[in-house]
Amino acid sequence: MASDSEKTNKTGAYEPRRLPKQARSRERVDRILDVAAQLLIEEGYGYPVETVEMTTPIMQVTLAKGEIHVMMEMWQQNFIEWYDEAIADGKIENLGMTYEGGPQFFVIPQWVHEEYGINTVFDMKDYWELFKDPEDPDKGYFINCVIGWQCGAINEVKMEAYGLTEYYNIISPGSSGAMEAALAGPQKKEQPVFGYYWAPTALMGMYDWYILEEPEYDETIWRKIDAAKDDTALRPLDEATAYETLPIDKGINPSLREIAPDVVAMLEKMNVGLQPINVTAAWAVENDVQDWELAAIYYLENYEDRWSTWVTDEAYAGIKDALAAQ
Amino acid sequence: MFDFPETLVIGRSISKWIDRVVDWVVVNWDPFFSAINIGVLRILVPFQEFLQWLPWWFVIIMVGLLAWRMVSVKFGIVAAGLLLVVSFLGLLDLAMITLAIVLTAALLCVVIGLPVGIAAAKSNRVDSIMRPVLDSMQTMPSFVYLIPAVMLFGLGKTPAVMATMIYALPPIIRLTNLGIRQVDPSVVEAGRASGTTSWQLLRKIQIPLAMPTILAGLNQTIMMALAMVVIASMIGARGLGIEVLNGINRLEVGRGFLGGISIVFLAVILDRISQGFASRKSQTRSISG
Known part of the structure; x- marks a missing residue:
């Protein structure tokens, strides 16, 4: 699994240059998502998970090669050409929305x-x-x-x-x-x-x-x-519109379907929600939380109604036990 | 190496405490800081509007004349030439905004720095307290106080002037202190013997004799204020700093360079004119005195 804390990609849609600058606030969100997914997978399904930090170009290469298996936030709008090709070639797969997009x-x-x-x-x-x-x-x-x-x-x-x-x-x-x-x-x-x-x-x-x-x-x-x-x-234009809100998707390497089909099934449903993530990030800042596991636990404890719908009954029991033990 | 015992580390709780203090000040001292904000803007905004209202050729000619009177005919031509280059670059308007901020900050530095410098010269105790304060003003990384300054004053000119003052105030205090302390003790003694009050001594003897050193401090204060121009733009002050930041953030190297070189031109002009002013002052002193 990769955490993309530094978005260096400069091609693509109309907003690419802004992305690297977001690192400060965005980084927290990246880490919360990664650790939350890690806890769900380890405690619920029993697979060991390692998280790795990397830049966008390295993420592209390693995800396509299967050296990492999951990318929680792809921001593929920023490298749309490469993405279309990799999807067409079956090198990567899109598992749908992680949250409703970065509005x-x-x-x-x-x-x-x-x-x-x-x-x-x-x-x-x-x-x-x-x-x-x-x-x-x-x-x-x-x-x-x-x-x-x-x-x-x-x-x-x-x-x-x-x-x-x-x-x-x-x-x-x-x-x-x-x-x-x-x-x-x-x-x-x-x-x-x-x-x-x-x-x-x-x-x-x-x-x-x-x-x-x-x-x-x-x-x-x-x-x-x-x-x-x-x-x-x-200029001046006589009309304008709101910014387009693009969903932020999860990407996986197709090999994950063989290694851990149950995890793929979970990830497909894993939509963490924009507001819950905002609240969790703010909680982490206000309480000066340095440890991302704590922020992820905060999320899991407060938004059980969300994650309980993603996981199997068996996984649910394991995760509940793990949270109770905290 | 053995690590410092972790149970004794209190950095985190201190930083949290500082956060709380800053929050408290931001919320509860708002009327006080709003008053400062309005006060600074009342000087700065009309000054800037005046500079921008002047026709471009008038500004260039006046700066040229001033440079001639204060330095030399040659530098008069150079100064006018440099400003003409800035005008060709299309940056004269931004340069005037920068000039207004720098000179306002320098003026406020004089208003605060002179009395503090005199107090430090009169009292060793004040001097020993001021020294570490001035050291930290000059070395504390400016970003540390920029963010609280924005919370207190909002984005714009006032936090920029405040940040500039923190950095540019020390030289005028140090050199005022030094200048007065360096006045020949026998002259001071002679003054005392002829029955001057300590206020007269200061006004008639010590400050005039210390003037060249004080003016050298003013020159340094102006130069340091110019060095803060780009930093000031990070918190919303317009001017040449904006060009530099645009250059950096968009990887437009050329644009950044033109902004930067205009700041350098401004610095050369201000440096030579204020130096010329200082040396003329000391010359007339020695002739008349």
Whole structure:
């Protein structure tokens, strides 16, 4: 099994360059998934499991060769050509969704949504004064993603298309740490804040956020956004859409079907859920958990209703015993 | 080697405690830090808007004239030339934003640094307390205090000015202290003998005689403030640092280099002008005094 903590791949869809930068928050999620799967397989089915950390290109080679058997998060959108070929050649197999995908969105604190009835990105026009920019009090401010990441330019195009640049200054932090702090600070102080973020991340689980409604993802419009992000002559667009949420899939080497067919059957059903993973990651951050096994146990203890549907009765008993012994 | 006994390791609990203190400060001291934020912005924003409002040719000519008056005709031409290059690169506007942040930070450093430096010169006790504080301000990796600064002030200019000040304040304090301590004791004695109060002694004798050293400290403070430009951009201050960060994060080496070289040009101009100012001051002193 591989943990892909460093995503170095630079080809593929519209967001590849952002992925390596996510390591900080994302790494935790990777490890929680790996250790949870490891516990289920070892305690429920009795196979020994070893987890290995590697980069995307090495994962591709070793998974196709059968040196590792399971990859909990493939992010195949980032190497779609290689993936299509490997699937066609039967070198790897896709066992379906691990969670509902890494959504990206515009957020405000939940209490702001409730108190002011802000539901959509367009509502934000009427409430810019809540998010006043201290450096330019005639406008509000929007916390963009990190300088140089692809999402930064995409967000600019979207803000412009939604007519929000008239009301908001777009502020770009220079590092992911600064971005997290800029969103977490106002939440701690119970002040309004408006920005871009993504999931599953600890920050999303640590505070209550409201995801602003946007026009539903539409491929034709998305292509226009994608073009306008690199070519300012195409701006402003008159419409934009939400980010596409791509499911994050599990990949296996086909040899696993012979070695451990029962594990394959379990993995096929293993959809951990985005919100449970957010909550678990946030729990790990808040309690300063260094040991991933503890976070995985937290997940298994709190989301039994999920994992109990993936495993056989016999495996269920073994896992319950192991959890009780903790 | 034997390891340090693990039961005695308390690093984790200390770091948790610091987390709690920072959280507490972020939540409970918000009015205080908001007031600082507004205060800094009240100086910085109009200053920056003024610099950006000036026509480009006016800025270049004024900097050229200033460099001529303070340094030499030759450097006047060089300084104007360097700014012209920055304009051709399309970065003059960003350079003005950077200049506003650097000069505001330097001004605040003078306001805080002079009195602290004088206090350290007057009292050995203050001096011995200040020394390790200044050492840690200069060596503590800036990322350590950048993140709490963003939580306190939000993204933008104020945390950038604060971070810049932490790094750029020590030279002016150190050199003010040094300058005053180096004033010839016989001159101070003569002043005392003629019945000056200690305030008069400071104002009329010690500070004027220490001025060249203090100005050398100001020069160092300005240079160190410039060195923080890129770091400041990491927490949302616009300016030339943004170009460098864009260059790094997108692997656009050329773009990063142009941003970087513009910072260097700005540094050369500010360095020579402030040095020239310092040496002119000391010359007029020696002629008139």
